[in-house]
Amino acid sequence: MKGWDGLVSSALLGTDRRPAHFEELPEHIQERLGDGGLLDAAALATVYKRAGRKPLRELEPIPAAPGEDRPLPRPVATRRLAAMLGGFQTSALGEWLRAADARGWGVPPEHLPALADYARHRAEYRPLVIAAAGRRARWLADLNPEWRYLHAAVAESNDPEYWTHGNAVQRRTWLRTLRQQDPHAAREALAEVWPTESAATRADFLGLLTDGLSLQDEDFLESALDDRSREVRRSAARLLARIPGSKYGERMTERLHSHLVPSQGVLAVDLPKRLSQSMERDGIDSQNPEGIGKRAWWFLQIVANTPLSAMELAWLQTPVEGCAPDILQAGWTEAAIREGSAEWARALLQSEASTGDRSPAELLRLLPADEWARAVDVLRKTVDVTELVGGLPVPWPESLASMILDQLAKVGSNRAWARLASIAARAVPPDVLDHPITRESTGEEDTWRRRLVETLTFRREMYEELS
Amino acid sequence: MGLWDVEQVLGLAPDAASAKAGQGLARVEKWTEAGASDRAVWGLCQGSGKQPYQTAVDLSGPAYKCSCPSRKFPCKHALGLLLLNAAGEVRPADEVDWVKTWMDQRAARADQPERKPGEVADPIAAQQRASRRADRVSSGMAELKGWLDDQVRVGLGGFDQRAYTELSRLAARMVDAQAPGVAGAVRRAAGVVGRGHGWPGELLEELSLVHLIVSAHDRLADLPPSLADTVLSRIGWSTETARVLAEGEKVRDDWLVLGRVIEPDDRLTVRRVWLRGATTGRLGLILTFAAAGRPLDPLPARPGEYVPGTLSFYPGALPMRALLTQTDPRQPAPRPAGLTARQALASYVESLAADPWNERWPLVLQDVRPAAHGEGWALVDADGDGLELLPGWDAWKLLAVSAGDPITVAGEWNRAGLRPMTCWRDDRPVIL
Structure with missing residues (x-):
């Protein structure tokens, strides 16, 4: 504003040394100033400036994320999501996302930043968050470098640009996707850049060949057995051992026969x-x-x-x-x-x-999963049942889940069962969440039994809300 | 307050653990001798000790009483009891003795200050107090005027060395002079010193507005009454709640909750809830305070909902702060109509014309899209005009909701930028 700098410099040096001049100020201010002093002029000018503020121009809005949004589940379901992001029963978050995705529900976009932060250090959640973010995944990844992993969704477009010029995450995703669609082409692409990649990248990318592994990969993997990097050699050997009918298998068979001979029983x-x-x-x-x-x-x-x-x-x-x-x-x-x-x-x-x-x-x-319950029932005589079921993929088959919950219902609140209960709380499949144990009184104390029932109930309500 | 719904009760919980524990206690079998009158609900809850805990809640407050040793406030027992009551599982009964005694004590205490609006216990003593305060403020203002004139005469140039201590001392003097509003303005000025290249200009702006208060105070009697009220409130005179309710301008409407801003501080948490009348278009501000760490009163409605009721406005040239008397339950509201950036700034200018000290102003912007602006972000309307967002404000939620599409945003505007409170995509409000 005209004249304002003059007021500031008078105020800085003092009116004793530099008397204030008001002639340069806008007329409207001069009219109202009368015989007022520097501070009066400054007050008028301040309000004048504030009132005269103009909107910003020449801003470039961020281009919209292309695509459609999925419908949202009921508010009660999204409130549960918010509660989990707030720290309540957070371990059920992945299950919520999976169930919502399977039913075609979207996630309210305001929860995406919290989800993206959550999955940043938890790789197993990333595909779920990418699915939940939908059209916003790439859009947010472009805006926030900390969420770059969301780019994984993008590479599915098969654009070779990602392979030749992408970052490590994009290249890895591109190769993995191609391997799923055309294993031969993926191996060729890898073979082409092989000599110029770093040892760590070679070992990492080699691991992606696990998908769709076949005899066609044998020559490439055989050559990798002579790689400079020990890590790569190991990885190649592990892969060769998984290819039926490979020369590697023949060599091992030969070795076995020279050291093991079945004879006379x-x-x-x-x-x-x-x-x-x-x-x-x-x-x-x-x-x-x-x-x-x-x-x-x-x-x-x-x-x-x-x-x-x-x-x-x-x-x-x-x-x-x-x-x-x-x-x-x-x-x-x-x-x-x-x-x-x-x-x-x-x-x-x-x-x-x-x-x-x-x-x-x-x-x-x-x-096969339907044999688990019977096998566990036999093995538990010699092996700790918690160790047995702890390594099984979740959700468990219904037969096993019911068997374990029946068992837990019988043992009171003995602390020895706490670990099994905490595994079961997460592993019981949706159809068994209504097990009778959830309707028995758990008492006031904070026991494993109470936590088990709380988690089962929480999960049951979660599925009901998303249905 | 009548029957509380579950969500309101959970809003009272001091933390998530208490809310959870309270839900665990919201079962009939946990309570004995539970009952409810029209003003209280009570019961006995067996804890780990021999004696059951005596729990009672005064529903008007709410206020809580519980014999448990918990330092949480309200404790899980009070929450459990309220939840049980919200579920309609506490039967009406006559108040038992210990409840009645407590409630009567509370009522007696509440009666004392609750005089008829405007009525004063001892009018002469009150008048003396008021005139003593007026004298103090006047001498404080005179001191401030002298100090300001001195500064301008000798110059703010050497200021950065001694400014902060000197301004802080002056702010303390203004508190002594019972002019806390001015004290705050002086403290704000102190905060500007030495910050960035443009600080001398910023300091002059702040000091000139302090000067404006001082000179307005000099001619208080000549000012229009509403402006005089504004000056008094900027100096720090507060208007009693009872007087606002009795004499304040009353506007009845369905009030849309535009959003809220909570500012935690070391000692005091301040919450500003901005309202806009569905029919009248009037704006209102509900201020709530709580000691640090204590929960604030529950919101009358969630941002994006209507709360039907009457606002009683505090006096002033820019009636904004108000008290809300709710008449009906809250209800959902559609996405509000909003302004362009240019119209929004014009509405702020109008507020400045009425109250040149006004710092904050609620804006509803329509069809705005996010854009990068320097280190931060701005919102751009359909005409290409933009307003910057408050620097340092976490914009990710807003960005994720928009995804580059136009949205409606309600925010609190100040000179530093817009602080979004609520945004709408389609008709769904999202609290930011």
Whole structure:
């Protein structure tokens, strides 16, 4: 404003040294000033300036996010979402998002910033938040660098630009998506850039080939066995071991046959005496962990990486000579997990075989879900039931969930059951949330029983609201 | 206040844990000898001790009494009892002795200050008090006037060294002179010193407005009565609630809750609730205070809802602050009509014409879209005119709701920028 700076400099230096002049001020102010002094003029000018404020111009509104919004669930459902984001029963958040997504509901957009922050350090929530954000995912990721992971949604557009010029997250998503659609093309794309990528990126991207793995990948993976990076070599060996009919499998089978011979009703084992170069190339680890000898360790790894088709289930009942049967059993456990064989898992569990470093739960989950309840009922005599069911994917099948809740209903509030209760609270499937235990009195005390009932009730209400 | 609904009761809880515990106690089997009269609800609740806790709630307050040792206020027992009552599960009964005694004591205490509006217990003593205060304020104003004139004569130039202490001392003097409003204005001026390049100009603005109060006080008798009221309230005279209710301008309407701003402080939490009449278009401000850490009274309605009732306005040239007497339950409201950025600024200018000291003004902007503006954000209307958002205000919720589409935003405007309170996408209000 005209004349204002003159007032400020008079005020700064003092009117004794620099008397104020008002001639430069706008006429309207001069008219009203009369014989007023500097402060009167300043007050008029201040209000004049404030009243004369103009709107901002030449602003560029952010382009709108393209696409449609999903309908919102009932307010009572979104209030529950807000409560979870506020710290109440937050562990059910993923379930809420999954259930809402499955039913075609959207998430009120005002909750997206809190969700995006929540998932920033919790990778398992990211796909859920990306789905919930819908058309806003990319839009918000562009505005806030901290939410860049939301870009994952974008790369699904298959634009090769993301592969050649994207950031690490975008490239990874692009490759993963392509692998799902066209495994061959994805491997080719990876092979093309392979020599120029860093060791960490090579190992990371190699892991993405797990999806859609086939014999076609064999040559590429064989060459990766000679990679400079130990991490990459390991990763390649793990992948080769999962390809049925691979040369890698043949090499392992050959090794097995030279160290294990079934004859006259016994398995005769001759532990390897040294680790050959070819064995090392195939990812056999030379360094034995504590509690197992070097040679037994090498043999265990050979068994673990030999295709199950080269071995026989009957061997589980066959006496062993030349090494502890535990070694073989641990190797078979590894092989069963690697190949996801329900048949071997069932046989190993039935024969109460040693599972080595693995938990019996990892074999249990290989069985069809409808066998879990029965298997747990048998195994619980020897294995802690909490350990068994703790490793199973959730939600549990109804039979198992009902069995566990029936059991918990019978044991009062004994503290020994607290962990099982807290696992069950999250693992019970929607159809069993109305179990009779939720209608029994839990007492005033804050016990595991009360928390279990609260969580089951909370989840039941959640599903009702989203239906 | 009559029957409380569950949500209102939960709004009273001091924290989430209390709300949860209260819900756990909202069951008939937890209580014995529970009953409700038209003014209170009470009951006995068995806790971990031998004696059950005696819990009672005065529904008019609400005020709470409970023999439990909890330092939470209200405690879970009081919340549980209110929730049970909200569910209609407490039967009407005659007040038992301990409840009756407590309620009567409260009523007796409440009766004392509740004189007839305008009536004073001891008119002569009150007049003496008032004239003593007027004298003090006048001498405070004179001191301030002298100080301001001195500063301008010798210059604010060397100010940054001594300014802060000197202004703080002056602010304290104004508190002594029973002019807390001026004290606040002086403190604000102190806060400007040395901040950024333009501080001398900012300081001159603030001091000139303090000067404007002082000179308006000099000619108080010559001012139109409503402006004189404004000057007095800026100096720090408060108008008694009873007088506002009795004599204040009354406007009856369905009041749309535009939003609320809560400013926590070390000692005092202040909440400003902005209202707009559905028929009259009048604006109103409900101020609520609570000691730090204590919960504020529940809102009369959620932002975006109507609360039917009468506003009694405080006197002044820009009647804005008011007391609300609710007449009917709150109800949903459609998305409000709003202004362009240019119209919004013009409405603020009108408020300045009535009250040149006015700092805050509620705005409803229609069809605005977010835009980047420097380090922060602005809202741009359909004409391409924009208003900046308050720097440092967390805009992510608003951005996520908009997704670049036009929305309606209600906010509190001050010179630094707009502080959005509520936004509407379609007809759904979102509290920001």
